[in-house]
Amino acid sequence: xxxxxxxxxxxxxxxxxxxxxxxxxxxxxxxxxxxxxxxxxxxxxxxxxxxxxxxxxxxxxxxxxxxxxxxxxxxxxxxxxxxxxxxxxxxxxxxxxxxxxxxxxxxxxxxxxxxxxxxxxxxxxxxxxxxxxxxxxxxxxxxxxxxxxxxxxxxxxxxxxxxxxxxxxxxxxxxxxxxxxxxxxxxxxxxxxxxxxxxxxxxxxxxxxxxxxxxxxxxxxxxxxxxxxxxxxxxxxxxxxxxxx
Amino acid sequence: xxxxxxxxxxxxxxxxxxxxxxxxxxxxxxxxxxxxxxxxxxxxxxxxxxxxxxxxxxxxxxxxxxxxxxxxxxxxxxxxxxxxxxxxxxxxxxxxxxxxxxxxxxxxxxxxxxxxxxxxxxxxxxxxxxxxxxxxxxxxxxxxxxxxxxxxxxxxxxxxxxxxxxxxxxxxxxxxxxxxxxxxxxxxxxxxxxxxxxxxxxxxxxxxxxxxxxxxxxxxxxxxxxxxxxxxxxxxxxxxxxxxx
DNA sequence: CGGGATCCCAAGCGATACTG
DNA sequence: CAGTATCGCTTGGGATCCCG
Numbered sequence: 001x002x003x004x005x006x007x008x009x010x011x012x013x014x015x016x017x018x019x020x021x022x023x024x025x026x027x028x029x030x031x032x033x034x035x036x037x038x039x040x041x042x043x044x045x046x047x048x049x050x051x052x053x054x055x056x057x058x059x060x061x062x063x064x065x066x067x068x069x070x071x072x073x074x075x076x077x078x079x080x081x082x083x084x085x086x087x088x089x090x091x092x093x094x095x096x097x098x099x100x101x102x103x104x105x106x107x108x109x110x111x112x113x114x115x116x117x118x119x120x121x122x123x124x125x126x127x128x129x130x131x132x133x134x135x136x137x138x139x140x141x142x143x144x145x146x147x148x149x150x151x152x153x154x155x156x157x158x159x160x161x162x163x164x165x166x167x168x169x170x171x172x173x174x175x176x177x178x179x180x181x182x183x184x185x186x187x188x189x190x191x192x193x194x195x196x197x198x199x200x201x202x203x204x205x206x207x208x209x210x211x212x213x214x215x216x217x218x219x220x221x222x223x224x225x226x227x228x229x230x231x232x233x234x235x236x237x238x239x240x241x242x243x244x245x
Numbered sequence: 246x247x248x249x250x251x252x253x254x255x256x257x258x259x260x261x262x263x264x265x266x267x268x269x270x271x272x273x274x275x276x277x278x279x280x281x282x283x284x285x286x287x288x289x290x291x292x293x294x295x296x297x298x299x300x301x302x303x304x305x306x307x308x309x310x311x312x313x314x315x316x317x318x319x320x321x322x323x324x325x326x327x328x329x330x331x332x333x334x335x336x337x338x339x340x341x342x343x344x345x346x347x348x349x350x351x352x353x354x355x356x357x358x359x360x361x362x363x364x365x366x367x368x369x370x371x372x373x374x375x376x377x378x379x380x381x382x383x384x385x386x387x388x389x390x391x392x393x394x395x396x397x398x399x400x401x402x403x404x405x406x407x408x409x410x411x412x413x414x415x416x417x418x419x420x421x422x423x424x425x426x427x428x429x430x431x432x433x434x435x436x437x438x439x440x441x442x443x444x445x446x447x448x449x450x451x452x453x454x455x456x457x458x459x460x461x462x463x464x465x466x467x468x469x470x471x472x473x474x475x476x477x478x479x480x481x482x483x484x485x486x487x488x489x490x
Numbered sequence: 491c492g493g494g495a496t497c498c499c500a501a502g503c504g505a506t507a508c509t510g
Numbered sequence: 511c512a513g514t515a516t517c518g519c520t521t522g523g524g525a526t527c528c529c530g
Contacts, residue, residue, distance in 0.1 A: 014344030
C-alpha cells in the first residue's frame with residue numbers, strides 16, 4: 001500500500017510531482033468527486049462503481065498523506081479536500097474538457113454519476129456568457145441522475161439531488177434569490193454530451209418545466225467545444241489519418 | 246501491452262475518458278515532452294530517464310491508437326502530437342502548475358530536462374504581464390540544461406538548446422526581430438523554482454549577460470503562485486518511503 | 491549504433507471474504 | 511457502513527537481446 005511515491009519519475013518537474021501524488025489509477029476521480037463536496041466512503045464507492053474497496057482505501061490513505069484530502073472529523077467515514085486538494089480543480093476541469101471530445105457513446109455498463117455531471121457542468125460553464133443573465137435555476141435529469149444548477153451573477157453553483165451528499169456547510173442559509181427563470185429538463189447521456197458540444201438542437205430537449213428559451217440560454221452558458229479534428233481513434237492497423245495540414 | 250482501454254472506469258465521463266487514454270504511467274510525460282516539439286524515440290528515452298524501453302514502446306503505440314500522437318513520416322523513430330494531442334496542453338499546464346507547489350527539493354538522482362523546463366516556462370507565462378514589454382530574448386541555464394525563451398508581443402516561444410530536438414518546422418525563417426533586451430542567467434533547480442514562485446530575489450541571480458532589470462521583468466512575466474497552504478504532507482518529497490511491505 | 495522487442499520478477503491492481 | 515485481509519492476475523521495472 002501507499003508506496004507510490006517510491007516509484008518516482010526521476011524528474012525535478014511540476015508535472016512529474018503532480019503525477020506522483022495524484023497520478024495513481026482512480027486517484028483523480030476521487031478528487032473529482034470530492035470537488036463537488038464532502039463525501040463518505042460509501043458515497044465514493046457508489047460513484048466509482050468499479051473501484052475495488054481495497055484500492056479506494058489505499059488511495060484515501062495516500063491522498064491524506066499527500067495533504068490532498070482529510071477526514072471530516074464529525075462524520076464517520078467522511079472525507080473532504082484540503083485547500084491544497086481544491087487547487088486541483090483546474091487539473092480536473094482540463095481533464096474533463098479534453099475527455100469530452102472523445103466521449104463517444106456510452107459503453108456497455110457505463111454509468112453516469114451525479115458528481116461527474118456536476119464537474120462537467122463546472123467545466124463547461126462560461127461565466128462571460130452568463131453575465132447579464134437573469135438568476136436562473138436549472139434542474140437536470142441526465143440518464144437517471146438529477147442535479148440543480150443555479151446561475152446567479154455569472155456564478156455557478158451545482159449540487160446533486162438526492163442521497164449521497166454530506167450536509168454541506170450550507171451556502172448562507174436559504175437562497176434568498178427569487179429565480180426569474182427556471183427550467184427542468186430530461187436528457188440521455190448522449191444528448192447531454194451533444195447539448196454541451198453544440199450539436200444538439202435545444203428545441204428537441206424534453207422539458208418538464210420552463211420554456212425552451214431557457215434551454216437555449218443553457219446551451220450558450222454551458223459549452224465545451226470539441227477539439228480540432230475528431231478522434232479518429234482506434235485505428236486498427238496503422239495508418240488512416242491524416243488530414244489537416 | 247495496450248490493454249489500458251480494457252480497464253475502463255465504468256463511467257460515462259470526460260475525466261474518466263481522458264484518464265483511459267492518457268492516464269497510464271508515463272503517458273502524460275511523453276505528451277508533455279512532445280508538446281515542446283517532435284522528438285525521436287531516443288530523445289524521449291533520454292528525457293524520461295527512468296522509463297523502461299518496453300514501456301516507452303508500449304505507450305507510444307497506445308498513444309498512436311488513441312490518435313494523440315503520430316509518427317513523423319520523414320524521420321526514423323520520430324513522433325509528434327496530432328492536433329488532438331496538442332489539445333492536451335491545458336491538462337499538462339494544469340499539472341505543471343499544481344506540481345510546482347509541491348516541488349520541494351530535488352530528490353537524490355532527480356534530473357532536470359530541457360523539455361520539462363520549457364513546459365514549466367509555458368505554464369508560468371503570463372501574457373498579460375508581458376504586454377507592453379520590449380521584445381526580449383532570455384537564455385536560461387538551469388541545473389545544466391539550457392533553453393531560450395523569446396517574448397515578443399506578449400507571446401512566448403521556448404526552445405531547448407542543444408541536441409535532442411528534431412528540426413522544427415521553422416517558425417518563418419530567421420527571427421527578424423531585433424531584441425531590444427536580452428539576458429542570460431544561471432540558476433540551480435531550486436533557485437529556478439523560487440524565482441517562479443516569487444520567493445527568490447532577482448538581484449541574487451547570477452547573470453552571464455544583460456541587466457538585472459531584465460531578470461526582474463522575467464520574474465514578473467513568469468510566475469506560478471504557490472497554492473494556498475503549503476502541503477503539510479508527510480511525504481519527504483519523494484524520498485522517505487517507505488518501510489512498508 | 492540507435493530503435494525496438496523479449497525475457498523475468500516484483501509490485502500494483504482487482505475480486506472476494508471477512509472483521510470492527 | 512467502513513474498512514482490512516488475502517489471493518491470483520496483470521502491469522510496470524530492469525536487463526538483455528535482436529534488427530536494420
